[in-house]
Amino acid sequence: MNIYDFDETIYDSDSTKDFYFYCLKRYPKMLLSVPNMLWAFFMYILGVKTKTQFKEKMYGFLVHVPDINSAVNDFWDKNEHKIKRWYKERQKEDDIIISASPEFLLKPICKRLGIKGLIASCVDSHTGVYTGENCWGEEKVKRLYKEFPDAVCSEFYSDSLSDSPMALLAQTSKIIRGNELIEWNDYKPSKIKMFFTREFLSFLIVGVINTLSNVIFSTVYSLFIPNTTIAFFPGYITSNVVSYLLNSYLTFKEKLGVVRFLKFFVSYIPNFVIQTVIVYLFDRFIHGAPVLAYAIAAVIGVPVTFVFMKVFAFKKKNN
Numbered sequence: 001m002n003i004y005d006f007d008e009t010i011y012d013s014d015s016t017k018d019f020y021f022y023c024l025k026r027y028p029k030m031l032l033s034v035p036n037m038l039w040a041f042f043m044y045i046l047g048v049k050t051k052t053q054f055k056e057k058m059y060g061f062l063v064h065v066p067d068i069n070s071a072v073n074d075f076w077d078k079n080e081h082k083i084k085r086w087y088k089e090r091q092k093e094d095d096i097i098i099s100a101s102p103e104f105l106l107k108p109i110c111k112r113l114g115i116k117g118l119i120a121s122c123v124d125s126h127t128g129v130y131t132g133e134n135c136w137g138e139e140k141v142k143r144l145y146k147e148f149p150d151a152v153c154s155e156f157y158s159d160s161l162s163d164s165p166m167a168l169l170a171q172t173s174k175i176i177r178g179n180e181l182i183e184w185n186d187y188k189p190s191k192i193k194m195f196f197t198r199e200f201l202s203f204l205i206v207g208v209i210n211t212l213s214n215v216i217f218s219t220v221y222s223l224f225i226p227n228t229t230i231a232f233f234p235g236y237i238t239s240n241v242v243s244y245l246l247n248s249y250l251t252f253k254e255k256l257g258v259v260r261f262l263k264f265f266v267s268y269i270p271n272f273v274i275q276t277v278i279v280y281l282f283d284r285f286i287h288g289a290p291v292l293a294y295a296i297a298a299v300i301g302v303p304v305t306f307v308f309m310k311v312f313a314f315k316k317k318n319n
Contacts, residue, residue, distance in 0.1 A: 001117070001151065002092060003144070003166065005158035006099035006106060009176045010087040015079075015109075016101050020058075022075050023065055030061040037061075045201045052134040055121075059102070059128025068104070068125045076109050083113065086179055091115075096151075098144060098166065100136040119143045141165045157181070161189060210243040240268060 007014045024030050040057035043049040065071050096117035097110055103118065104125035110118045119140070122131040133139045140163065144151055156163075156170035159177070167173035173184035218235025225234075244264045248254050 001094045001096055001153060002090070002155040002157070003096045003098055003153050003170065004087070004156075005160065005163055005166075005176075006097050006101055006120075008159035009157055010084050010097075011109075012082040012084055012178075013079075014101075015105060018079055018082075019072075019075050019105055020061065022078070023061065023071060026071070027064045027066075029064040033057075033060045033064065042205075045205060047202065050134075051136065052130055055134055056123075056128055056130050059123055062124075062126060062128045072105060072108055072125075075105075076112065080109065080112060083109070084179060086181070088113075096144075096148070098135065098140050100134055117148070119147055137162050138165050141169065144169075161187075206243060206246045209246060210239050213239040213242050240265065 004010050007016070037058045037060065040049055040054045044051060044054035062068065091113070093114075094117065095115055096119065097106065097115055098119040099106060100121055102123035102125070103120040104123065106118060106120050110116075119135060121135040123129070124131070135143055144166070153166075153170040154172065156167050156173040157176055158166065158173075159175065161175075167184050175182045175184055175187040216235075217238040221234050221238075244261055245256075247264070248256055248260075254260065
């Protein structure tokens with residue numbers, strides 16, 4: 001049998017996203033669920049909530065859809081054309097779709113396409129409440145063998161490396177980019193993608209907290225140290241201790257350690273040098289407001305610091 005992911009694989013978009021905006025146009029009361037969704041997303045970024053818990057809050061918009069079956073059918077009337085041609089040319093009778101999208105959303109389109117095997121997230125179509133975990137990553141493997149104990153996968157197709165556990169089961173696996181099919185082991189992801197991850201967003205949030213704590217601690221120290229510049233250094237060090245704790249627990253999910261703590265501070269050296277050089281050049285040649293120099297330095301320094309922290313201070317060991 002051949003197994004396929006759905007979104008961005010055989011469907012030329014993200015079906016959940018498309019369905020959300022389809023419903024939003026018709027049921028504006030869905031906006032009432034946005035604050036809960038945004039708060040859940042914020043908690044997910046910080047690692048406080050799981051992906052399943054976040055998505056359950058996101059699907060809370062379903063309570064504002066009066067006739068879900070009619071909405072889903074009408075949605076596919078308008079979006080069935082997004083099923084990719086290359087899949088229809090390869091389709092076989094025993095294909096299996098395995099996806100993190102909700103089962104109630106994918107079941108009608110699979111029926112239209114004649115796909116009998118569907119494994120997807122079990123989400124109540126009226127409340128958004130999950131039964132079980134989000135069908136993602138390792139969970140896909142568990143669900144596959146639960147529903148098809150004797151499954152033997154000849155070919156696996158997906159757009160995401162998060163499906164590597166599934167790819168390892170298949171005799172042949174391919175990454176999908178648009179309509180391009182790439183051998184799994186030949187695919188080289190763009191380095192810029194590390195800046196579109198939960199880790200980086202969490203790092204940004206921690207960075208804002210770190211900046212605020214730096215100002216607060218430096219101000220407190222300045223009450224006891226007359227020289228403002230000298231007072232900045234213990235404030236900077238104290239705020240970085242706070243940043244290390246937050247990044248360890250929330251961003252990179254790593255245990256505390258003396259060696260890692262020292263590497264963390266070394267990771268901030270490029271940030272310190274970059275900001276110092278930019279501020280110096282700005283002051284030397286442009287003579288603008290200092291706050292603008294600090295802002296430019298921070299924007300450039302943040303991604304550099306994130307890379308150093310990820311590959312040096314919080315680098316995960318291969319098992």
